[in-house]
Amino acid sequence: MDDESTDEALRAIAEPRRRAILRLVAHQELPAGRIAEHFDVTRPAVSQHLQVLKDAGLLIERREGTKRLYRARHEGLAPLRQFLDEMWAESLDFARRIAEGERGLSDRQSEAG
Template structure:
């Protein structure tokens, strides 16, 4: 596999590209229909599509005179794996906080009963 010009993290860093991915998750679309969802030029949308394509998050296929884009979600697994570490991290931190709060409440109850 050749090195990608853009990685998944760079590609999804932009809110417009995240919105494009959301649109393509619903159905395959030509650039004209994608562009209609944004207040930016077709050229700007085309640049976003290129970044997403270089990160292998979308694929385009010629159909007649148009190129139809579709989501290629497999590279998002890298993101999911990366986020899962932090999900476990925060679950652990929240469990520690819950334990601390419960212990503090029990200590307060003991002191108020004296």
């Protein structure tokens, strides 16, 4: 996932209703009407949220007759998770170096021990 795609995915999940939609369809496929029942907004507003999630690669739409069924696209979430995991690992490494510095340990001493 390139930086632009990562940014688009982060913008998509920044909105609480979109995160809630992803939770709803994480393990089941639901029609748009059933998704809309969970929110206090109009169906067109829910449709816009679904479109943003689809455009970000986080949602799959499947048509069955006149119904549109939605489910989370787990492959779309994997690169976002990798980005967050890398950020977390870097933060933990930074915290470790600070803690070791406060104890008077060098990187060489911590590797030997």
